[in-house]
Amino acid sequence: GENVEQHPSTLSVQEGDSAVIKCTYSDSASNYFPWYKQELGKRPQLIIDIRSNVGEKKDQRIAVTLNKTAKHFSLHITETQPEDSAVYFCAAGDYGGATNKLIFGTGTLLAVQP
Amino acid sequence: DTGVSQDPRHKITKRGQNVTFRCDPISEHNRLYWYRQTLGQGPEFLTYFQNEAQLEKSRLLSDRFSAERPKGSFSTLEIQRTEQGDSAMYLCASSPLGRGPYGYTFGSGTRLTVV
Secondary structure: OOOEEEEOOEEEEEOOOOEEEEEEEOOOOOOEEEEEEEOOOOOOEEEEEEEOOOOEEEEOOEEEEEEOOOOEEEEEEOOOOHHHOEEEEEEEEOOOOOOOOEEEOOOEEEEEEO | OOOOEEEOOEEEEOOOOOEEEEEEOOOOOOEEEEEEEOOOOOOEEEEEEEOOEEEEEOOOOOOOEEEEOOOOOOEEEEEOOOOHHHOEEEEEEEEOOOOOOOOOEEOOOEEEEEO
């Protein structure tokens, strides 16, 4: 069935270091890969997304890479700051396809130590 | 407020009782989704509406669960005969028509505790 695996489940970095979160998806029809940030007690918020027609997308300190052959995609955060501390979820979906749901990973708790 | 609104924010109910949650999507968004999130997990898809039509339902949505979106605006999610396993955060999201799963905006959720 459809599945998105996410690693690591927790990640602790020093302020200023980089953080990388990796996801693997199973459904070959997936062509849309968003990343959400969820702070404690708050709603998930979209921070960046990528479609399968590109291999990399960058927005300031955040970048996402996609390897469609291997069905891997990753979130890279550079120059981490304490306010980056949150749970990050990857997801996969079929943009423009028959289904409109997103399949989410299990989340990564990122802690940025000052 | 132009975001997705959910009501109530918190609900504590006794096992066996029925509960109903409401979601008001962003007004110009035709697509509305319900997800369930348990502690330490990512959101799990429950159901999807395009306008008033319920077009997709997850197997997670047992016959105790029902969702409606009668006029294509707000939506309700009802759980009958609640069980402790129903305790979770219920999230609503909306997106504009024509964008598939793209452009989701989530609400703040309703946290259900079944005691």
